[in-house]
Amino acid sequence: MLDLGLAGFVAGLLALGLRRPFLWVLAYIYVDIVAPQKISWFLLASVPISLIVFVLAFGGWLALDDKRDSRFSFRQGLMVLLLCYCGYTTLVAEFPVEAATKWSWVWKALVFAIFLPLTLRTRLRIEAAALFMVLSLSAIVIGGGIKTLAGGGGYAQLSLLVNDNTGLYEGSILSTVAIASVPIVVWLAKHGTVFPPDWRVRVFAAALIFACLLIPVGTQARTGLLCIGLLAILSLRMVKRRMLYLALIGASVAMAIPFLPASYTERMSTIENHKSDQSASTRLAVWSWTLDYVRDHPFGGGFDSYLANRIRVTTLDTQSSGNTTAIEATVVEDQARAFHSSYFELLGEQGWPGLAIWLLLQFTGLWQMERVRRRWKDRDGPDEQWQAPLANALQQAQIIYLFGGAFVGIGYQPLILCIIGLQCALASYLKRVESERRRPVPRSTRVMPLPAA
Amino acid sequence: MVDYFALAVSHGLMALAAWRLMLRRELDSEPGLPDSGPGAGIDSGREKQAPARRSADA
Numbered sequence: 158m159l160d161l162g163l164a165g166f167v168a169g170l171l172a173l174g175l176r177r178p179f180l181w182v183l184a185y186i187y188v189d190i191v192a193p194q195k196i197s198w199f200l201l202a203s204v205p206i207s208l209i210v211f212v213l214a215f216g217g218w219l220a221l222d223d224k225r226d227s228r229f230s231f232r233q234g235l236m237v238l239l240l241c242y243c244g245y246t247t248l249v250a251e252f253p254v255e256a257a258t259k260w261s262w263v264w265k266a267l268v269f270a271i272f273l274p275l276t277l278r279t280r281l282r283i284e285a286a287a288l289f290m291v292l293s294l295s296a297i298v299i300g301g302g303i304k305t306l307a308g309g310g311g312y313a314q315l316s317l318l319v320n321d322n323t324g325l326y327e328g329s330i331l332s333t334v335a336i337a338s339v340p341i342v343v344w345l346a347k348h349g350t351v352f353p354p355d356w357r358v359r360v361f362a363a364a365l366i367f368a369c370l371l372i373p374v375g376t377q378a379r380t381g382l383l384c385i386g387l388l389a390i391l392s393l394r395m396v397k398r399r400m401l402y403l404a405l406i407g408a409s410v411a412m413a414i415p416f417l418p419a420s421y422t423e424r425m426s427t428i429e430n431h432k433s434d435q436s437a438s439t440r441l442a443v444w445s446w447t448l449d450y451v452r453d454h455p456f457g458g459g460f461d462s463y464l465a466n467r468i469r470v471t472t473l474d475t476q477s478s479g480n481t482t483a484i485e486a487t488v489v490e491d492q493a494r495a496f497h498s499s500y501f502e503l504l505g506e507q508g509w510p511g512l513a514i515w516l517l518l519q520f521t522g523l524w525q526m527e528r529v530r531r532r533w534k535d536r537d538g539p540d541e542q543w544q545a546p547l548a549n550a551l552q553q554a555q556i557i558y559l560f561g562g563a564f565v566g567i568g569y570q571p572l573i574l575c576i577i578g579l580q581c582a583l584a585s586y587l588k589r590v591e592s593e594r595r596r597p598v599p600r601s602t603r604v605m606p607l608p609a610a
Numbered sequence: 611m612v613d614y615f616a617l618a619v620s621h622g623l624m625a626l627a628a629w630r631l632m633l634r635r636e637l638d639s640e641p642g643l644p645d646s647g648p649g650a651g652i653d654s655g656r657e658k659q660a661p662a663r664r665s666a667d668a
Contacts, residue, residue, distance in 0.1 A: 300616035
């Protein structure tokens with residue numbers, strides 16, 4: 158039944174694409190995020206669905222779509238550069254087999270992120286891409302949120318749609334991405350035209366945001382908790398009554414704490430006492446190893462170069478009883494520990510040049526969205542209200558990702574690369590809109606104004 | 611059961627969104643800007659003759 162339902166949905170989406178080929182691009186976003194071939198046991202699992210949808214999306218654009226409004230931007234160029242560089246490091250990788258495995262999905266994610274802005278040449282397409290990202294993510298997040306409420310959470314225990322701990326189905330990654338998507342959910346609820354704002358949209362958006370906030374609780378990912386804190390701070394920028402907002406947040410936190418499971422509060426307390434926590438101490442040791450590693454390999458060791466590491470970690474556990482405090486030191490030896498940080502992942506795998514390209518790609522995004530936001534925020538036309546909030550939402554999503562990414566290895570996360578693609582598309586679209594408006598239009602060909610968003 | 615519910619809600623909304631998108635001409639050409647030309651969508655010519663169909667509450 159589930160197989161039939163998923164296969165029917167994908168087939169229906171692909172069939173609608175025969176009339177509107179752009180829907181194939183949305184279908185790829187869906188397949189990339191939800192991975193229905195992993196949920197399905199038979200029908201979708203037996204065909205290379207990801208490849209088929211990608212070929213349709215790219216072929217549909219190449220053969221049927223208008224390309225005159227498509228622009229290739231500097232940031233897309235950076236992604237091409239990163240793609241070529243990753244290809245080179247894969248060829249000379251220290252662990253060629255493992256590197257080839259990771260390359261097999263990284264190149265697809267990068268190519269799609271480079272391709273996506275070329276297709277997003279109308280306002281509705283930009284909105285549709287954001288909507289499909291959020292709704293696809295909701296397939297995972299809604300279930301995770303409900304299970305957390307029902308008490309089914311726990312570190313590496315929350316049962317998601319797929320339990321293979323890869324891609325978005327890994328707890329820390331899902332926590333970071335779910336929190337990063339909250340600003341986009343808010344934008345869609347306020348400025349969406351596919352589902353125009355009404356009480357049903359507001360109820361769904363509120364429930365989805367609540368589910369996103371529950372994911373770090375359910376997965377007990379400490380990174381997610383830090384991301385929620387950052388989200389609360391970032392939101393201050395756009396709210397009108399800041400004191401009321403702060404008071405509401407304080408009250409919500411105070412009310413929520415008694416309901417949190419004891420295992421969760423215990424695990425979160427290790428954020429400040431990281432020396433007693435092996436996972437956190439190992440991270441510091443791996444990062445230190447990475448810095449040593451790139452001294453000998455400044456151009457990186459290729460994908461999964463962390464497999465070369467061997468580390469010794471000393472954890473200190475403090476036990477107080479009356480006036481005496483006992484400190485117990487435990488030495489743990491470990492090897493092949495993952496980077497647990499996007500920055501060190503890029504540094505260890507792609508070396509200094511790769512990290513520099515990646516950082517440039519990320520920070521030009523923050524700057525680009527800030528420019529768009531400032532340029533559009535004070536405009537008062539009915540069709541000029543959605544641009545600055547979208548730029549703000551995409552910027553906030555990226556800031557949360559860059560913060561969460563410091564503790565989770567998600568340097569090439571496909572959903573985040575799609576958000577970068579959305580940023581490129583928004584900047585390029587608005588540039589085109591402004592230049593078209595500045596151009597004098599002959600009286601006979603004057604066109605109607607943009608509809609209110 | 612929870613998974614089925616989550617899948618039904620998310621996929622139902624995506625199906626509805628895809629249907630609504632298919633009916634909107636702004637998907638392929640921006641109405642406020644000079645026309646994207648004959649290549650703007652595979653059936654842009656047909657749509658120019660018919661009034662734009664929008665979803666009931668759009």
